[in-house]
Amino acid sequence: MRRPASLSDLLAWYRSEVDAAIPLRIHSRDIDMGGAPQWHGAFRQYLTAHPAQVDRDDELVSPLRFWLWRLGGERARYLHALAFLDFDWIMAAGFKGVADADAAHDYTRECLRQLHHQMYADDGTPNEPRRPEKGRCAEQGCPNKTVKLRCQEHENA
Numbered sequence: 001m002r003r004p005a006s007l008s009d010l011l012a013w014y015r016s017e018v019d020a021a022i023p024l025r026i027h028s029r030d031i032d033m034g035g036a037p038q039w040h041g042a043f044r045q046y047l048t049a050h051p052a053q054v055d056r057d058d059e060l061v062s063p064l065r066f067w068l069w070r071l072g073g074e075r076a077r078y079l080h081a082l083a084f085l086d087f088d089w090i091m092a093a094g095f096k097g098v099a100d101a102d103a104a105h106d107y108t109r110e111c112l113r114q115l116h117h118q119m120y121a122d123d124g125t126p127n128e129p130r131r132p133e134k135g136r137c138a139e140q141g142c143p144n145k146t147v148k149l150r151c152q153e154h155e156n157a
């Protein structure tokens with residue numbers, strides 16, 4: 001897979017990543033006792049899980065959130081907003097205070113390019129998720145610090 005370079009190619013790629021990551025059915029049909037629609041379990045998990053949380057098979061629960069977390073800060077917040085605004089980059093950049101269309105175009109493309117570099121190597125193979133620096137082990141409740149997803153104690157658990 002070639003790296004997408006144009007904004008439209010990058011947007012198409014990002015849309016496919018988001019579609020794969022976020023369940024389309026946001027609310028379950030069940031109404032809870034108070035009458036509020038309950039979040040679909042998978043979407044709740046997407047929003048509330050720690051970005052580096054892994055399941056029993058040591059797979060990330062939310063790979064896209066992990067990579068956005070790795071990207072960090074302002075750019076990650078922008079790309080989240082972009083997804084929730086249905087990939088309308090003019091609007092997303094406008095909310096950020098970037099009113100100039102050329103600047104919005106360039107900023108959006110740069111954020112998406114950086115996300116793609118986080119997620120894929122030059123030959124198109126997915127990168128291994130590694131923590132950028134020492135952080136807490138992703139095992140729930142474990143206080144150990146690790147540069148990997150899980151500490152040595154939990155690595156092969």
Ligand SMILES: [Zn+2]
Nearest residue numbers: 137142151154
């Ligand atoms: Zn641990």
